[in-house]
Amino acid sequence: MEGGVVLLDFWPSMFGMRVRIALAEKEIKYEYIEQDLRNKSDLLLQMNPVHKKIPVLVHNGKPICESLVQVQYIDEVWKNQAPLLPADPYKRATARFWADFVDKKMYDSGSRVWKTKGEEQEAAKKEFIGNLKLLEGELGDNLYFGGDGFGYVDVALVPFYCWFYAYEQCGNFSIEAECPKLIAWAKRCMQKESVAKSLADPEKVYGFLLQLKKAYGIE
Amino acid sequence: MAEAEAESVVKLLGAWLSPYCYRVIWALKLKAIPYEYIEEDLSAKSPLLLQSNPVHKKVPVLIHDGKPISESTVILRYIEEIWPQNPLLPTDPYEKAVALFWIKFADDKSPSISKLYRSDGEEQQQAAKECWEMLEAMEEEGLMEGKKFFGGDEINMVDIAFCSVAHWLGVIQDFAGLKILEPHRFPKLSSWILNFKSVPMIKENLPDTDKMIALLKRRREMLLAAKSN
Numbered sequence: 127m128e129g130g131v132v133l134l135d136f137w138p139s140m141f142g143m144r145v146r147i148a149l150a151e152k153e154i155k156y157e158y159i160e161q162d163l164r165n166k167s168d169l170l171l172q173m174n175p176v177h178k179k180i181p182v183l184v185h186n187g188k189p190i191c192e193s194l195v196q197v198q199y200i201d202e203v204w205k206n207q208a209p210l211l212p213a214d215p216y217k218r219a220t221a222r223f224w225a226d227f228v229d230k231k232m233y234d235s236g237s238r239v240w241k242t243k244g245e246e247q248e249a250a251k252k253e254f255i256g257n258l259k260l261l262e263g264e265l266g267d268n269l270y271f272g273g274d275g276f277g278y279v280d281v282a283l284v285p286f287y288c289w290f291y292a293y294e295q296c297g298n299f300s301i302e303a304e305c306p307k308l309i310a311w312a313k314r315c316m317q318k319e320s321v322a323k324s325l326a327d328p329e330k331v332y333g334f335l336l337q338l339k340k341a342y343g344i345e
Numbered sequence: 346m347a348e349a350e351a352e353s354v355v356k357l358l359g360a361w362l363s364p365y366c367y368r369v370i371w372a373l374k375l376k377a378i379p380y381e382y383i384e385e386d387l388s389a390k391s392p393l394l395l396q397s398n399p400v401h402k403k404v405p406v407l408i409h410d411g412k413p414i415s416e417s418t419v420i421l422r423y424i425e426e427i428w429p430q431n432p433l434l435p436t437d438p439y440e441k442a443v444a445l446f447w448i449k450f451a452d453d454k455s456p457s458i459s460k461l462y463r464s465d466g467e468e469q470q471q472a473a474k475e476c477w478e479m480l481e482a483m484e485e486e487g488l489m490e491g492k493k494f495f496g497g498d499e500i501n502m503v504d505i506a507f508c509s510v511a512h513w514l515g516v517i518q519d520f521a522g523l524k525i526l527e528p529h530r531f532p533k534l535s536s537w538i539l540n541f542k543s544v545p546m547i548k549e550n551l552p553d554t555d556k557m558i559a560l561l562k563r564r565r566e567m568l569l570a571a572k573s574n
Contacts, residue, residue, distance in 0.1 A: 176482045192446050194449075195442050196442075202441075223414070226418070227400065
């Protein structure tokens with residue numbers, strides 16, 4: 127059997143949630159250690175000296191950093207259950223491309239929605255929705271980005287869903303009105319125990335975001 | 346030539362100055378994969394490029410049997426899976442995860458290098474700081490004492506991913522009159538750069554420095570002029 131698994135994480139982190147989902151999908155038992163990011167533990171600094179960020183996955187005492195690298199690692203080591211990446215190399219490349227798109231676009235464009243006001247915020251909202259519409263296009267009529275089955279891109283993207291309520295409150299807009307198919311997809315994912323257990327409560331996330339705004343000095 | 350003969354199985358859409366394109370060229374050459382190279386004019390993108398990479402409209406794009414793949418790291422992973430000869434990634438899952446970490450690091454941090462010639466004043470200083478931090482992380486955490494390359498005795502995907510540091514940074518910092526990559530401050534990294542650029546396949550496939558400087562100069566003038574307008 128595989129050795130001990132530890133996850134250093136922070137409850138509202140979409141990146142941490144990706145790993146929680148992957149671990150749950152594979153039914154891997156692990157120790158979850160909540161991190162205080164304003165007062166970083168020696169363990170965190172030692173396990174991720176380059177970025178000093180969460181999530182950090184520790185397997186058999188050895189750390190792995192970067193959420194998508196962690197998800198790919200989990201998929202490779204625990205390959206006999208709930209495969210996340212497809213078997214076909216071209217489909218794998220497509221999945222990696224879209225997970226990379228989520229990484230490059232979602233966090234930054236979402237952040238700009240709550241960090242800005244006025245015209246800047248309108249532009250940020252437009253960009254954010256534009257990115258979601260591209261993802262909706264890729265989803266098409268499939269149940270999941272992985273096709274019939276929940277997969278790698280679903281894991282990469284679905285954690286952002288619990289942040290949508292916070293973005294909507296800050297930006298005074300409805301994501302469902304603009305991207306109904308994507309919201310339908312998210313709700314479908316939420317019916318999976320691995321996702322429902324791993325995502326944070328949207329109200330709590332909004333409360334956290336309000337604190338963050340205060341700390342940044344944003345109204 | 347008959348149409349069937351003229352059709353390449355592998356095509357690469359690239360731009361001669363782009364480090365991301367060189368990553369793919371090196372991988373294809375190291376694995377001895379024949380390909381057709383198509384130079385793109387990025388100021389007048391071809392219908393093939395726009396059709397093959399509608400999301401980002403960028404190079405490199407690899408087209409294999411008519412199917413396009415975009416984003417250099419995604420392309421490298423694909424090449425590795427389809428053509429496993431001369432492997433560029435470790436097979437051990439943990440070592441592979443460490444390699445992928447550094448490849449992502451290279452992806453995330455390399456844009457700071459081109460910012461050095463695209464900006465001035467405070468913005469350029471910020472870019473210089475980011476480059477310095479990237480080099481520090483590579484020196485302290487990335488390069489192991491006694492190892493010639495990130496890949497050990499031979500280059501691998503991590504070495505290839507750090508192409509911007511190996512060649513572009515030196516040219517750009519000289520052009521911009523900055524001293525970031527100093528050998529006494531980054532001894533392991535400086536050694537690695539020398540070793541990397543001595544690999545015959547790499548040495549024979551690097552963009553000409555003088556041509557680079559001429560193009561960077563033109564680009565910088567255009568960008569700074571556009572900013573002040």
